[in-house]
Amino acid sequence: MLSFFEKTFPHGVHPPTHKSKTQAKPVRRLPFAPELVLPLSQHFGKASTSLVHAGQEVVRGEPLAKADGFMSVPLHAPATGTVDRIELMRTARGPKTEAIVLKVHPGAAQEVLYDLPQEISKMTQEELVDAVQETGMVGLGGASFPTHVKMRVPEEHQVDTVLVNGCECEPYLTTDHRVMLEQPDDLLAGIRIAMRTVGAKKAVIGVEDNKLDAVKEIRAVLPQDDSISIQTVPTKYPQGAEKMLTKAILNREVPSGGFPSAIGVSVFNVATLAELGRLLPHSRGLIERVVTVTGPGVKKPGNYLVALGTPIRFVMEYAGFNGGAGQLILGGPMMGQTAASLDVPITKGIGGILVMTEEDASKRPHTVHPCIKCSSCVKACPIQLNPSYLGMLAHKREYTVMADKFNLFDCFECGSCSFVCPSGIPLVQYFRIAKAVLKN
Ligand code: SF4
Ligand code: SF4
Structure with missing residues (x-):
């Protein structure tokens, strides 16, 4: 049971983490x-x-x-x-x-x-963004969104906080965990670059409480002035999603269809910033x-x-x-x-x-049974969609209704609804297909 004061988001799921096989293995x-x-x-x-x-x-x-x-x-x-x-x-x-x-x-x-060593401390914001683009860096957490694009904040937005995602809430994966343990100085260098490019005075690193060794390692290199801090959050899926982490740590809500910069936040993954911190001073590429x-x-x-x-x-x-x-x-x-x-x-x-x-x-795909209206998927969805109803509409190929009336495009395909469904309904696959059809 979560305490009242724990920083987290509503709903979500607790799949077994399965990280023990690799979390203690150094990068080779x-x-x-x-x-x-x-x-x-x-x-x-x-x-x-x-x-x-x-x-x-x-x-x-x-x-x-x-x-x-x-x-x-x-x-x-x-x-x-x-x-x-x-x-x-x-x-x-x-x-x-x-x-x-x-x-x-x-x-x-x-x-x-x-x-080619370069003095990044002397660069203007614009020059820094251009230099980041030259590294070829994209979000290493999976989205592959160009990092320099995130760093150019729209003129109408003002970012006060860089939120650094060290949650790695996906079961089995330990990439970010190892990077935090093995490259804390590179991470700090990358965070400072991100803060300068977006004009933020503050950065918070969010790490799930199943990686306390990484928290200790990072704490040891944090600056004394509190400009960069670290915050543990409960281990819960999908804690590392941009919207969920922003809600959990800053208690701010990213608007539907909007970007975190609209509420003063820029979110980056730990591996992305650690790699950037390593590459940029040498004009190297990813x-x-x-x-x-x-x-x-x-x-x-x-x-x-x-x-x-x-x-x-x-x-x-x-x-x-x-x-x-x-x-x-x-x-x-x-x-x-x-x-x-x-x-x-x-x-x-x-x-x-x-x-x-x-x-x-060979057991996949599962046998699919009819929806029993148990509402487990509704209770799991971290952005409060109704996956059961969306699934029913997907079955009837009512894709436009899904998008226009039931916020299909807010779904970020976390898979929590499919994970809890006792009928084995591949809800997230249905939603991926619906979006692909609407985009073409
Ligand atoms: S996959 Fe989409 S609908 Fe399902 S729980 Fe995640 S965000 Fe909600
Ligand atoms: S979890 Fe599955 S069975 Fe339960 S309401 Fe959702 S779609 Fe229906």
């Missing part, structure tokens, strides 16, 4: 795969534009593609090698997309050769990320630092798995999606691979 770097596949579109917004051609030699860290406008980010070479070809390749997002295929030089060094590989079907669960573009098949061989793609969920069990193939690459937004046993995987 994976070797390079012989070939890396780098989609030009691995972020929200416009694809980047290639700067290279087949046969070109590139060094680790060198820009391979430039941003195509403000809602786009560049792409950098994760390894030293030769551009083999640029062609349509399959990605975890589904449809084929143009990608640069890089043949890694045998024995290529892990050292980043492209490095070329690798931490991926939790875990679950009952893998022999060597762990937190691996993986070069972008590494085929999932390569990661899985290293982690001790020889099953099929149907056993893999990219992301966590609540919001992740089944892998389409083992040959899709790790991209900027993939923070976890959950490996089911063959037996578990």
Whole structure:
């Protein structure tokens, strides 16, 4: 039972956390795969534009593609090698997309050769936002929204607080947990960059109370002036969602269809800011990320630092798995999606691979029974939608009614409703389909 004073949000669910297999495992770097596949579109917004051609030699860290406008980010070479070809390749997002295929030089060094120190303390707000864009940074929590876009606050909004999301409420995943434990100084550097770009005087780091070791590590490096503080929140799903964290820590409500900046808040994920804090002073680009590989079907669960573009098949061989793609969920069990193939690459937004046993995987999809009107989904939905009614409308393909009268687009697909439904109704999948139909 939560105490009256605990900082949290209404509703939500308590799935088993399953983090013990990897939470104490330090991040380990994976070797390079012989070939890396780098989609030009691995972020929200416009694809980047290639700067290279087949046969070109590139060094680790060198820009391979430039941003195509403000809602786009560049792409950098994760390894030293030769551009083999640029062609349509399959990605975890589904449809084929143009990608640069890089043949890694045998024995290529892990050292980043492209490095240009810059004095970020002397940069103006605008210059800082531009420099962040040049890193190719996107939200590493899964949304892959370009970070520099979040940092340019609309003129009509004024941000007073940067909220830093260290909740990692998805079961099984421990990427953010390890980053907080292993890179507290980088995180602080990234928070200061975020505060300057959005013009906030204050930052609060929200961490769930099942990661108290990370809280201790971060507390030790916090400044004395209270400008940056840390706040524990109860372990509850989806505590790490932007709206839920803002409500829990600041008791402010993000308006329906609006952005947190409208209520004076900018929200960033811990891994995003820690990586930014590491890269920006050296004008480096995002070329690798931490991926939790875990679950009952893998022999060597762990937190691996993986070069972008590494085929999932390569990661899985290293982690001790020889099953099929149907056993893999990219992301966590609540919001992740089944892998389409083992040959899709790790991209900027993939923070976890959950490996089911063959037996578990074959049990999906569940048998679906009729709705028994138990209202469990209504009690679980953190934004107080009526998933049961939305599900019924989805069944009848009344998608426009769902959007116009029942706020379908407020649903951020957390999966809490599907998780509690005793009838096994795949509510969140219905909502994803409805949104996709309406957007096309
Ligand atoms: S998936 Fe959507 S409808 Fe279901 S609980 Fe989450 S926000 Fe509510
Ligand atoms: S949880 Fe499932 S069975 Fe219960 S009301 Fe919601 S849709 Fe119906």
